[in-house]
Amino acid sequence: MVWSATAGAGSELVVLVHGSLDRSAGLLKLSRRLDGRFRVTRYDRRGYGRSVPHDGPFTMSAQVDDLAEVIAAEPDHERCVVVGHSYGGNVALALAERAPDLVDAVVTYESPLSWLPWWGGSAGSSAMASRDDPAEAAELFMRRLIGDERWERLPPSTRAARRGEGPAMLGELADLREHAPWEADRITVPVLVMFGEHGQPHHRRGAETLADWLPDSRLEMVPDARHFGPNTHPDDVAARIVRFIDASG
Numbered sequence: 388m389v390w391s392a393t394a395g396a397g398s399e400l401v402v403l404v405h406g407s408l409d410r411s412a413g414l415l416k417l418s419r420r421l422d423g424r425f426r427v428t429r430y431d432r433r434g435y436g437r438s439v440p441h442d443g444p445f446t447m448s449a450q451v452d453d454l455a456e457v458i459a460a461e462p463d464h465e466r467c468v469v470v471g472h473s474y475g476g477n478v479a480l481a482l483a484e485r486a487p488d489l490v491d492a493v494v495t496y497e498s499p500l501s502w503l504p505w506w507g508g509s510a511g512s513s514a515m516a517s518r519d520d521p522a523e524a525a526e527l528f529m530r531r532l533i534g535d536e537r538w539e540r541l542p543p544s545t546r547a548a549r550r551g552e553g554p555a556m557l558g559e560l561a562d563l564r565e566h567a568p569w570e571a572d573r574i575t576v577p578v579l580v581m582f583g584e585h586g587q588p589h590h591r592r593g594a595e596t597l598a599d600w601l602p603d604s605r606l607e608m609v610p611d612a613r614h615f616g617p618n619t620h621p622d623d624v625a626a627r628i629v630r631f632i633d634a635s636g
Contacts, residue, residue: 389453390437391430393461395422399632400464402457403429406473408528408549408556410436414472417617420625425632426464430457432475434555439548445558447568450478451485458489468632470494472617474559477568483576484569492635494579494628497590497614498597501563506589515560521553528556532614571600578604579631581624583612590614605631 392411401421403414411429418427431438433453434445443449458467468491471479476498483490500506518524529549530538538546578601582594598606607627612620 388456388460389430389433389441391428391457391460393426393428394418395424395426397422397425399425400458400461400467401425401427401628401632402454402467402469403427404454404469404471404475404478405429405432405435406471406475407560408435408525408532408552409472412436413615413618414470416621417470417625420621421628424629425468426461428457428461428467432478432555434558435552439552441555443554443558445555446562447477447481447559447566450559451481454478454482455486455489465489466491468492468494468628470496470617470628471498472496473498473614474563477563480574480578481569483578484573487575490576492577492579492632493574494581494631495594495597496581496609496617496624497583497586497594499563499590500593500596501560502565502567503596506593515557515564518557518561521557522550523553525550525553525556571597572602574601575603577631577635579627580604580606581609581616581627582606583614583616583620584608584610585613586616587614 405413410431414429418429421427433441469479476495479493483493580594580598582591598604609616609623617624
């Protein structure tokens with residue numbers, strides 16, 4: 388089992404899924420904006436945060452198994468809305484394809500389409516070039532995401548923890564590059580696809596492509612936001628999620 392926490396007492400369940408080399412704490416601000424209305428569960432995916440150590444595997448199939456177990460552990464909730472940031476959006480979509488009986492709707496924010504030939508220029512692509520050294524790959528990933536100056540300001544314990552999560556990051560990113568995690572025409576639930584106004588061009592193209600592929604989707608841009616919009620702009624992101632759930636219900 389992976390570590391999880393739940394807050395709020397609403398009748399509807401929302402599950403938050405974090406991205407690569409992140410943890411559930413990265414979605415805490417968003418959780419707090421939602422738990423006044425919903426019952427909100429967030430969890431550390433295998434190999435990250437409080438779900439360390441973990442021997443893997445770090446395949447998408449294993450990630451979906453974990454997410455299904457997290458949902459099953461919530462009493463009186465057989466179905467939910469799944470919100471995924473970055474890699475977490477692919478986990479949410481893969482669950483919606485494999486177990487549509489568990490999912491009412493999906494929300495994604497800048498989810499990578501790494502298996503497509505045009506995808507590139509991302510932090511994950513840079514990290515994969517150092518796959519022989521997982522700790523170094525994790526550091527390169529973080530430096531690309533947050534910048535060298537911010538990385539150097541992190542406490543040594545935090546830097547060590549992130550470097551220690553390299554095996555999970557490399558395992559899941561390699562799997563995502565090699566295998567399409569879901570088939571769009573098999574995802575029948577409503578999907579809200581979000582991206583940040585100031586995000587990288589490949590993330591914007593990925594969001595637009597995803598919205599085109601999915602049978603029942605809505606595409607929205609979060610003004611002024613970048614890749615970590617759910618953390619930096621939690622009020623705006625939460626408001627969009629609430630409107631989407633209300634419209635989908």
